[in-house]
Amino acid sequence: MGVNEASRQFGIPGATLRRRRKNGDLVKRQLGPASILGSINESKLVAHIRKLQQCGFAPTRSMVRSMAFDLAEKLKLKYNFNRESRKAGYPWLESFLRRNKELAIRKSEGVSAARALGMNRKDVASYFSLLENTLTEHDLMNKPGSVFNMDETGLQLNNTPEHVVAIKGSKNVAAVTSSEKGETISIIACCNAEGAFIPPVCIFKGKNKKAEFEDGMPPGAAVFMGDKSAYVTKELFLRWLKEQFVPRKPVGKVLLLLDGHSSH
Structure with a gap:
């Protein structure tokens, strides 16, 4: 396939294809600024969020921002997060979600609502299965x-x-x-x-x-x-x-x- 045909078929500018081909630059990169935490650390953060959700403790947006700040502090990375609030900013969170498509903002179900609706067989079975697996594994x-x-x-x-017992007739x-x-x-x-x-x-x-x-x-x-x-x-x-x-x-x-x- 020629460059012009590839440009038409995949919607990529022909000049971009020629430049990348000429320079031997075939590595796919994310658009926008690079991640402050780095791709490896972000993948670890995603894995941690997934594990929390599986245990029933999906973090809020504020908690994820705090996790990012704590991780950057522990790894001594250069960052522009707010030191006073000890949280990453909302722009970082938006970029983080764009880079990690498997994550999304969802409306969680409150504990009180779950109790009001009552437990169901699936929830009970899932809990005891997790408990049994944890006890067995360790x-x-x-x-x-x-x-x-x-x-x-x-x-x-x-x-x-x-x-x-008090005096009869007492008013106070x-x-x-x-x-x-x-x-x-x-x-x-x-x-x-x-x-x-x-x-x-x-x-x-x-x-x-x-x-x-x-x-x-x-x-x-x-x-x-x-x-x-x-x-x-x-x-x-x-x-x-x-x-x-x-x-x-x-x-x-x-x-x-x-x-x-x-x-x-």
């Missing part, structure tokens, strides 16, 4: 002491006033509670399949931790402070993982089961 099927489950729950600090009978409206705290609990518990962690809203917050807590338990709320954040969850779970887990591989909360 030789944990007969090691219940190495299979953990964690979750967090909210508790009200103040108690509900109860019926009390007060019962002291810990607060007026009732402050909510979060508790992270974790145990393994043998029933052994990791000491719990309580999360209070505020910056300054008081010593009395830990009064009466089990040995090894801890109090974390949340700047904006008493909810679990990804920073507090990572801290719990490093300071409470890892030092107390058995030697070797373990399996940690948890739900799809955004902080996880």
Whole structure:
């Protein structure tokens, strides 16, 4: 096939074909600027996103931008990402999606909606198949002491006033509670399949931790402070993982089961 015929058939300018043929330049390249992370690192990022989705934790656009920034920092690459927000920009995300056609922006199904609709046979079978394969692959099927489950729950600090014995005819009978409206705290609990518990962690809203917050807590338990709320954040969850779970887990591989909360 001649150059002119190839130009007509494939819609490529004839001058481009002649120049590339003359220079022996036969390597296909992406249009636009080169990737900041590089093609190899981007393929690893795509593989990581695919793995997260398979486990039910497909990342948001904001999370992917944070992943790109963290990866560039770890590899000490030159980048123009925002250091203050510690995220890659939206233009980078758009280019990343254009270069990796297997990825797309999809509307996810919230956990609450899934619970409202109820589980189905396919979801249940998929979950237990993944669980069985994971236990078998890592030789944990007969090691219940190495299979953990964690979750967090909210508790009200103040108690509900109860019926009390008082003087007959009294107009105002007060019962002291810990607060007026009732402050909510979060508790992270974790145990393994043998029933052994990791000491719990309580999360209070505020910056300054008081010593009395830990009064009466089990040995090894801890109090974390949340700047904006008493909810679990990804920073507090990572801290719990490093300071409470890892030092107390058995030697070797373990399996940690948890739900799809955004902080996880």
